[in-house]
Amino acid sequence: MNPSTLLIVDDERTLARSIKLFMTEQGYEAEVAENGDKALELLERLRPDLVFLDVCLPGQSGMDLLRRIKEFDRNIAVIMMTAYGSIEGAVEAVKLGAFDYIKKPVDLDELKLLADRACESARLRQELSYYRERENREIPFMGIIGKCDAIREIVARIQQIAALEDSPPILITGETGTGKGLVARTLHRHSRRASRAFIEINCTALPATLMEAELFGYERGAFTDAKESKMGLFEAADGGVLYLDEVGDTELPLQGKLLRAVEERVIRRVGGLRDRRVDVTIVAATHRDLDTEVKAARFRKDLYYRLAVITIDLPPLRERGEDILLLAAHFLETFNAKYGKAIRAIDDRAARTLMEYPWPGNIRELSHVIERAVLWSHGDRLAVDQLSAAPAPPSMPTAGLAHGALPQEGIDLAAWERSLVEQALRDSGGNQTKAARLLRLSRDTLRYRLKKFGLSRS
Numbered sequence: 001m002n003p004s005t006l007l008i009v010d011d012e013r014t015l016a017r018s019i020k021l022f023m024t025e026q027g028y029e030a031e032v033a034e035n036g037d038k039a040l041e042l043l044e045r046l047r048p049d050l051v052f053l054d055v056c057l058p059g060q061s062g063m064d065l066l067r068r069i070k071e072f073d074r075n076i077a078v079i080m081m082t083a084y085g086s087i088e089g090a091v092e093a094v095k096l097g098a099f100d101y102i103k104k105p106v107d108l109d110e111l112k113l114l115a116d117r118a119c120e121s122a123r124l125r126q127e128l129s130y131y132r133e134r135e136n137r138e139i140p141f142m143g144i145i146g147k148c149d150a151i152r153e154i155v156a157r158i159q160q161i162a163a164l165e166d167s168p169p170i171l172i173t174g175e176t177g178t179g180k181g182l183v184a185r186t187l188h189r190h191s192r193r194a195s196r197a198f199i200e201i202n203c204t205a206l207p208a209t210l211m212e213a214e215l216f217g218y219e220r221g222a223f224t225d226a227k228e229s230k231m232g233l234f235e236a237a238d239g240g241v242l243y244l245d246e247v248g249d250t251e252l253p254l255q256g257k258l259l260r261a262v263e264e265r266v267i268r269r270v271g272g273l274r275d276r277r278v279d280v281t282i283v284a285a286t287h288r289d290l291d292t293e294v295k296a297a298r299f300r301k302d303l304y305y306r307l308a309v310i311t312i313d314l315p316p317l318r319e320r321g322e323d324i325l326l327l328a329a330h331f332l333e334t335f336n337a338k339y340g341k342a343i344r345a346i347d348d349r350a351a352r353t354l355m356e357y358p359w360p361g362n363i364r365e366l367s368h369v370i371e372r373a374v375l376w377s378h379g380d381r382l383a384v385d386q387l388s389a390a391p392a393p394p395s396m397p398t399a400g401l402a403h404g405a406l407p408q409e410g411i412d413l414a415a416w417e418r419s420l421v422e423q424a425l426r427d428s429g430g431n432q433t434k435a436a437r438l439l440r441l442s443r444d445t446l447r448y449r450l451k452k453f454g455l456s457r458s
């Protein structure tokens with residue numbers, strides 16, 4: 001951490017110097033100003049974190065100076081130093097925003113304690129305002145961008161659900177990339193369970209037996225590999241939210257067990273003898289039409305009804321009208337920041353192209369298209385020839401090139417490569433073998449690149 005900078009304002013030279021010496025030894029950076037004018041000058045130059053200010057100064061009163069300092073930057077902590085007999089003045093100063101006051105003759109150790117406390121509290125305040133600001137930036141409209149009627153209704157519904165003391169299961173439906181995961185996380189973040197776990201599992205990923213062990217846990221010896229007993233995700237999510245992604249892909253034998261867990265709120269570990277009570281809110285999602293799945297006898301009707309007590313149906317992006325441009329602008333800002341670009345607008349033809357494209361991959365696809373466009377673009381407007389609206393296969397990066405020519409000022413090949421690697425990871429759900437295959441790389445080469453781009457977890 002940088003040393004805190006301290007400005008000492010006092011016309012008693014000897015005192016000021018001994019404070020400076022002492023505080024420097026204590027790790028502060030300190031300067032002295034013997035009058036108000038000098039103090040104001042140093043304020044600009046030094047940008048101190050902390051000021052020790054004598055109440056009685058020649059020329060300007062300490063109180064006036066305090067006001068000026070607070071106007072300059074109200075985050076600067078000011079500690080007043082008062083001569084015997086001017087305590088009222090010091091109390092007044094605290095009301096005006098001084099951090100505290102200390103009586104003369106000053107005890108240096110006491111002064112240091114006060115200074116440490118002031119810096120610590122300034123640091124905490126800054127941190128808080130940083131988080132608050134970040135929160136505000138990251139969840140405009142709870143993070144779900146969109147002004148069309150359907151999205152407004154969904155946001156209102158999320159607010160209603162989040163206000164519930166205890167929520168029944170919620171089923172989120174919608175095509176791939178429509179924001180099901182985002183809605184699930186938003187529900188959690190705004191619910192009473194926000195401080196508890198949010199655990200996500202993709203039901204497509206594993207065969208039924210492994211899935212059962214994952215969800216419900218197992219006891220030691222339940223199967224050959226079970227050297228230790230292990231808690232499942234239901235138990236891990238106790239008190240919080242369990243997000244069952246692609247629940248429509250669960251195999252039938254597991255659906256019965258899932259039903260019991262959701263309905264009775266008890267689970268039994270694989271190979272276990274006793275039931276365990278769990279308090280988990282279930283949010284399930286699927287891109288499938290569960291009605292059809294039920295009719296085709298691929299999904300249990302009772303489980304469907306149980307999961308679908310509350311439903312949220314996310315419309316595909318192509319049905320969200322101008323939200324497409326709103327989202328595009330949002331991603332433009334995100335990727336401008338990520339790649340250090342400054343594209344401020346989308347030109348008319350590009351906007352029309354975005355509005356007319358059917359977006360089979362929905363919002364996720366839009367974000368990839370904008371990411372590529374930002375990478376390729378030059379100048380401050382996004383033009384149509386930078387849009388490779390038809391998703392470019394990751395193995396063919398040149399598909400994004402307009403007329404086969406590179407932009408005049410060149411391109412950032414490393415950033416482009418990094419974005420393709422990131423995309424492959426997303427498309428493969430984080431599976432490195434699959435990602436390597438998508439990129440036609442060996443796993444080792446992919447690993448090398450992950451490391452190079454700082455994308456590897458270890």
Ligand SMILES: Nc1ncnc2c1ncn2[C@@H]1O[C@H](COP(=O)(O)OP(=O)(O)OP(=O)(O)O)[C@@H](O)[C@H]1O
Pocket residue numbers: 143144145146174175176177178179180181182183245287327363364367
């Ligand atoms: N309305 C929205 N506003 C802002 N970002 C969104 C919105 N909808 C989706 N996104 C973003 O788009 C991406 C895809 O969304 P998400 O992963 O939630 O979709 P999904 O429906 O769960 O997809 P899949 O079915 O493939 O799992 C995420 O990065 C998400 O944050």
Ligand SMILES: [Mg+2]
Pocket residue numbers: 180181245
């Ligand atoms: Mg998802």
